Amino acid sequence: MPDTPDMAFVAGAIADPTRGRMLMSLMRGQALTATELALDGGVTASTASSHLGRLMDAGLVSVTRQGRHRYFRIARPEVAEMLEGMANLASSSGSRITTGPRDPALRHARVCYDHLAGETAVRLLVRLREHELLIGDEDSLALSPRGETWAAALGIDLPALRTRRRILCRPCLDWSERRSHLAGSLGAAILERMVALRYVRRTSGRAIAFSENGARLIDRPDTFIRDKLVCRAV
Amino acid sequence: MPDTPDMAFVAGAIADPTRGRMLMSLMRGQALTATELALDGGVTASTASSHLGRLMDAGLVSVTRQGRHRYFRIARPEVAEMLEGMANLASSSGSRITTGPRDPALRHARVCYDHLAGETAVRLLVRLREHELLIGDEDSLALSPRGETWAAALGIDLPALRTRRRILCRPCLDWSERRSHLAGSLGAAILERMVALRYVRRTSGRAIAFSENGARLIDRPDTFIRDKLVCRAV
């Protein structure tokens, strides 16, 4: 366990309502400009600039410059995971009222940093386990050999994922559904491939919409991919 | 993702060096009195009392009264996991110098909230995977059928563990070794059993010492348990 001063410093970066709102906006997985973050945070540009400096000092966000625009992102997946953990904790410490987004579209499907969240994401995990593409309990997941074939067929480079020091199959508690969906590097890769294949697209804001193929992949991940392979073989 | 004010409030509870030190002391897994925490935090009793109130308000610690003593603990395993994540993040954001405890005894074996940490804990995970008691990558673990038998033989009630909403096999980055050891409800249960069997005992502070049986369990988890079973069958 490392030094506490550093931990308090990192926690301090999160411990302000304005910076918290900024981080939540960034947790949608998209880069945002300083002006956008000022709006989301509800402060002026000068205040936002100061806050963004604090977040960068703490290593929570990184910046890319493009002309006069400054684009900010969550710095690393580990940051997103820690923020998820803290947000879940914060939520569960309070009342028992329904938590998570109120907007039905967001409850249905949204992005949680870099992977699918919402009802459809929970259902996808259920289906993957029913088809024995993922094995183990909901709290202890691993890809089966069949799952490896499935992921490769979807176009996911598993060896590349495994070179990264990041959990492959990480259950993430979906607070709106109070069940888990799939996070980790595999969860991120699945979303990435679905975007690339145009099986999903972002609607305004944070919700996600599925194409017909995307909906079928969610519902019948095994047979959907098998049908695709058969079509290619013919 | 829940509301940001709650997250900022929780982060704010951690965002003070004194409270950070208190939390780190509690991360050793033992209950501590207010006076002990005042000493560890380096403040007077009145300051400590105020800080402990803040930590309780945030749901990070809980208190048990026994006569005039107040015993504080980390409130829930989820809190410990979030603190681990944040501490690891804080450490990795900085320099590349060697992190983790300097004390060789602590590097060798210590408790990280409720499970074994240190060189021996990393070695145990390696051995469990070599013997195919745990399968999957270091970043994606699950118990094998052989592993289920092994855990039951050690005296671990797996069905009971599985009723809990908590990850069974969770890799936890051991910062002193920069490799993973086993956390999660199984990691906690293994330590609990080893304590009950007197295979390990706490030394002063945070380090842990192994009995001969404990050392053999770490080195040869499979054959050690098999030998034990054979002895019982004779």
Next chain:
DNA sequence: ACCATGCTTCGGTTACCATCGAAGTATGCC
């Protein structure tokens, strides 16, 4: 060159928080 836009820096104001000593309350021991 001029103007607009995005963003940063500066300086001032206000509110909040961490600290402690003193006093108070509850518990335990003799």
Next chain:
DNA sequence: GGCATACTTCGATGGTAACCGAAGCATGGT
């Protein structure tokens, strides 16, 4: 009952941080 210990509450003090408007700098468009 008296004293010691553990801990909490109160009030005062000092320091820090969040906020903003104004000014300044860099980039882009005409």
